[in-house]
Amino acid sequence: MIDLTKENFDAEVLESEGVVFVDFWSPKCEPCMGLLPDVEAFAEKNAGRAKFCKLDTAGNKRLAIAQKVMGIPTFVFYKNGEKAFVFNKDEIEMGAVQAKLDELLG
């Protein structure tokens, strides 16, 4: 998975064609750490179908807030640079995340 920072966020996400998945996380967040292995497996399984990224919000707080993310874990799908779908922490269920990816890829 691509590690996002303020330097590469625009290029990798907002100016990117196709579907981009971003996991907003931080090492201090236990639920995020709990999900990380699942997220990595999800990215691996779907490699080549979309772009898979993660953003450590600890050092990139402003960037996250600019994306209207103020709580983690949050998953955001972007399509052609536009926000297409958001999973907030309580709604995260990997089956539903996979289904959303399939739907966005059409």
Add this chain to the structure above:
Amino acid sequence: MSEVYEILVVGGGPGGLTAGIYGSRARLKTAILEKGRPGGQAASTMEMENYPGFFNESSGPGIMKEFAAHAEKFGTSIIKGTVVDVDLEGPIKTVKTSDGQEYKAHCVILSPGAEPRSLNIKGEGKLRGKGVSYCATCDADFFEELDVVVVGNGDAAIEEAMYLTKFAESVTIIVIHDEGVLDCNKASAEKAFKNKKLNWVWNSVLDEIIGDEIVELVKVKNIKTGEVTDMETNGVFFFVGTVPKTEFLKGKGVEMTEQGYVVVNEMMETNLPGVYGAGDSNAKYLRQVVTAAADGAIAAVAAEKYLAELETFREQVLESPVPVLLAFWAPQIEKSMAAITVLESVVEKTGGKVALAKLDTYRNKKTSANYKVETIPTVILFDKGEVKGRLEGDFTAADVEKLI
């Protein structure tokens, strides 16, 4: 997938992990099913000052890492999986996870814990993850130099509010009680009242959370005057108690309270044999790490006894190739010791045609109850797993010979 665990634990919080430690240390095949990272709610707080022995620089995640390592050291497997369905009524229990796996076990310890209660205030659902939070360690970073509101005034609320002051510019606590009255412990209250970054709003509740895409404003209502005041803020943290995560147990035969807490006795036994409850999901008085751990220990030891009892009974009685006299005795009851001597001599005379099995009645309450043993000594004759006759109280060698 034919492996049968001796103890299968649902939930890897402090309760489940302690059950794991005790179970695996008793050399029982023990596994914990945990949907996230082990540690549970306790891993979500940095402020933990009341777990005995840990007061210097200890934190929830730190202590929980030790719990998990401890359980694994003695051989507990911690398996990732979200339990969605259970069948707990037979002698072999089945537990199903959301990825379609099935696990089987002789004993199941239920410790799925609890999750934050939501008040369902207007705007609360819509702004989750956008300024509305239930986890300070997860989200505090976002509120550096910003203003936040905390709803609640119990231990967790006040301690987490203090943690938030390390990040936020200001933390305003909305308290439903009269000025100066908090539900938290005295030590935390004293500390909190000295904290300059904490502001207090008394006699009040949150009425609504407003924000377009992120939290901008809250409406605070004074319950005495009915007055509603707008307050600008960037975040709202709720610590207003928890609800048990026992949805998957509904309609599965486990007795629960109306609120969904699992009902257990002193030995952590539920109404179903071989099924135990531990930790915050139990109906109980105090929900803390130390009590969850205690429950886990009790549940695992009770499960161990249950397994030993089942095993002995199966091997020595039900599967015996010859008829068996099963004697219910107790070391404290002299009459029953004498009865054992009588039985031993009678059995010896049969030259192996009949066997003798002894059961300490107090240590094997399950079997004793199953066979309605009320008098000690009692002796029951089994043949090919079936009851053929019984004697109670004072009996002689002649009585026993007649029975067999």
